[in-house]
Amino acid sequence: MCADKWINELWKRKHHIFILIILLFVFWLSWHTYSGRMWIPSLSFYCSLNFDHVRKDGSYLDHLLEIRLPRMNYSQPNIMNPPRTDVLVMTPWFAPIIWDGTFSTDILNQQFKQRDVRVGLTLFAIKKYVVFLQLFLETAEKFFMVGYKVNYYVLTDRPEAVPNVTLKEGRSVVVLKTQSNARWQDISMRRMEMISLFAKKQFIGEVDYIVCVDVDMKFSDHVGVEILSDVFGTLHPGFYKGQRQRFTYERRSESQAYIASDEGDFYYAGGFFGGTVEEVYKLTNHCSHAILTDKANGIEAIWHDESHLNKYLLTHKPTKILSPEYLWDNNMGVPEILKKRRFVAVPKNHNQIRNK
Structure with a gap:
């Protein structure tokens, strides 16, 4: 008897439930994008955290910090006259x-x-x-x-x-x-x-x-x-x-x-x-x-x-x-x-x- 009453109440509110389902589906659809055989999250903040996606895209390369030296006056390095010859200045694995x-x-x-x-x-x-x-x-x-x-x-x-x-x-x-x-x-x-x-x-x-x-x-x-x-x-x-x-x-x-x-x-x-x-x-x-x-x-x-x-x-x-x-x-x-x-x-x- 209680079960019948509960079912009748749900039937009366079927329009509200249907609208809620539609809204949830729209929200899920906006969150995901279909790619190949699967749906994947596609909100912008997710992309910023998905390192593999960013690296494949390559867009982050446009925002790398550029280190540019200003015009400077200093002595030119001399290949034939190294500054120190009395000590080892480089290891076999090229660590200075x-x-x-x-x-x-x-x-x-x-x-x-x-x-x-x-x-x-x-x-x-x-x-x-x-x-x-x-x-x-x-x-x-x-x-x-x-x-x-x-x-x-x-x-x-x-x-x-x-x-x-x-x-x-x-x-x-x-x-x-x-x-x-x-x-x-x-x-x-x-x-x-x-x-x-x-x-x-x-x-x-x-x-x-x-x-x-x-x-x-x-x-x-x-x-x-x-x-x-x-x-x-x-x-x-x-x-x-x-x-x-x-x-x-x-x-x-x-x-x-x-x-x-x-x-x-x-x-x-x-x-x-x-x-x-x-x-x-x-x-x-x-x-x-x-x-x-x-x-x-x-x-x-x-x-x-x-x-x-x-x-x-x-x-x-x-x-x-x-x-x-x-x-x-x-x-x-x-x-x-x-x-x-x-x-x-x-x-x-x-x-x-x-x-x-």
Whole structure:
């Protein structure tokens, strides 16, 4: 009886239902276009998100950013007289090695400023390492990416200790709260995990490149866009002249950081690496998982995150390499090939700083 009554009510409203069906069909038809044997969505916003459709169409090519250099006066490159013959300036995989005299700051600035490049600089100020922040930030404002937008990402367990430093326009200090660890080795290894997490969560929407450095350092000369590339590493000041057999790679095959004695290009420093946000995410995420795998297997790489960085850059060749100018310790003297000391270690007593 109830079913009969419900059917009668529907029959009385059949005209309304019919109109509703027609409206739904018209809306669906406007949303889709018939192509071949199937109906596909065709609203304009869908097309803008459908990368395959855009690439096949090719219309996006008409809107690419054009980088055009203005008229400039500079010395002509001389094929027969290279600027540096005392050092290696190119790897076998055609990645440049950046030394003083091998680049033009003026030309590079003209290119990168047209792209409105934004750079993020990550530094870990855990426990007593916050004491280095003042000098680091003050010297960075003087020498690091001058004229560009910069976010200083300070990862610290003591946000209240971050100093208030006067910054130029377009530059800011972003404090990211993080936990500490009992051992300095664990603090060092967690850097990979934290950088990968924030790269995915925050950096990707705020900057184009990420530069990852140690905080117990100071800038003492120009460090600019000449360092930027998809992924870059820095030659370790203690091993840049060494043979691969003498590098302090992780030599135990049980570790994810293992490198055999007959392998290796260079020994890269854990205190200065970077690249695009996407590439830095891939690098740090890979190293983070490798560190966790080692931990699960009861092994710890000899030089912690630096060991895993070296393994990654062996199997994923960097697209640019920075010379020891970009990471130096003045206690090692000043070799003749070192024309600049751009980023140098601050003298300290490690025993008084670590694990405090």
